[in-house]
Amino acid sequence: MSQPGIQISDLSVEFAGGDADPVTAVSGVSQEIDAHRFVSIVGPSGCGKSTLLNVVAGLQQPTAGSIMIDGKPVTGPDRRIGLVFQEDSTLPWKTTTDNVAFGMRILGVAKRDQQRRAQEMIDLVGLQGFEQSYPAMLSGGMRQRVALARTLAQQPSVLLMDEPFAALDQQTRILLGAEVRRIWRQTKQTVLFVTHDLSEAILMSQQVWVMSYRPGRIIDVIDVDLPDDRDASVVSTPAFNELQNRIWSTLQQEAMRGFVAESTAA
Secondary structure, eight states, X not given: OOOEEEEEEEEEEEEOOTTSOOEEEEEEEEEEEETTOEEEEEOOTTSXXXXXXXXXXXXXXXXXXXXXXXXXXXXXXXXXXXXXXXXXXXXXXXXXXXXXXXXHHHHTOOHHHHHHHHHHHHHHTTOTTOTTOOGGGSOHHHHHHHHHHHHHHTOOSEEEEESTTTTSOHHHHHHHHHHHHHHHHXXXXXXXXXXXXXXXXXXXXXXXXXXXXXXXXXXXXXXXOSOTTOOGGGGGXXXXXXXXXXXXXXXXXXXXXXXXXHHHHO
């Protein structure tokens, strides 16, 4: 019997519109992710992907519905949940080691354990030799590795990632995506990953959820039937292209609907 990882039950999120009508960002989402699985969410701009992730993270309260992590409710920020953002979140005045240890220090982890665990995570993300480097000395991809290492060092059971590679070039995104998948295969955390990039979603995930334009609903769930030990070379295979075409065929109408809606509003 599979273990519970993330359980989303009849979730809706509505934002007050001031003098205008309230805006429903997410509506009636019910999905489950078994523990240790990797799921990505794709959808048009403005469909509520990040809103959904923020609710799972405990950073946004739902209007209706609930979130369970490992069988227990989420009511606010939670030590079981690690979050990696799109923006560069490294602290410029701290070295790689100190950046990675920062979250553990906030959580009150013993200093000897901070140093040991920070080094383990630095090794895991491939930053050996850069322990004493400051963020200004690192590339964008390396700084995102630091942010990932800092989150992993806090030992969350669930890892949420909100377009963490959006600011990187395509080649770096593909390579770093393959690295994140390698790391996930070692740590076996439950991962929910938000991205605009269909190739990225397929490369990294075991399953892809496609969201509709606002109000965001899950309109398709696609299992990624590719080898578990896949790397970036899989993007050139017919099986990969078939999955990409299938996801795009589901997403295309919603993307156009979103484009028209945003153009009209402007």
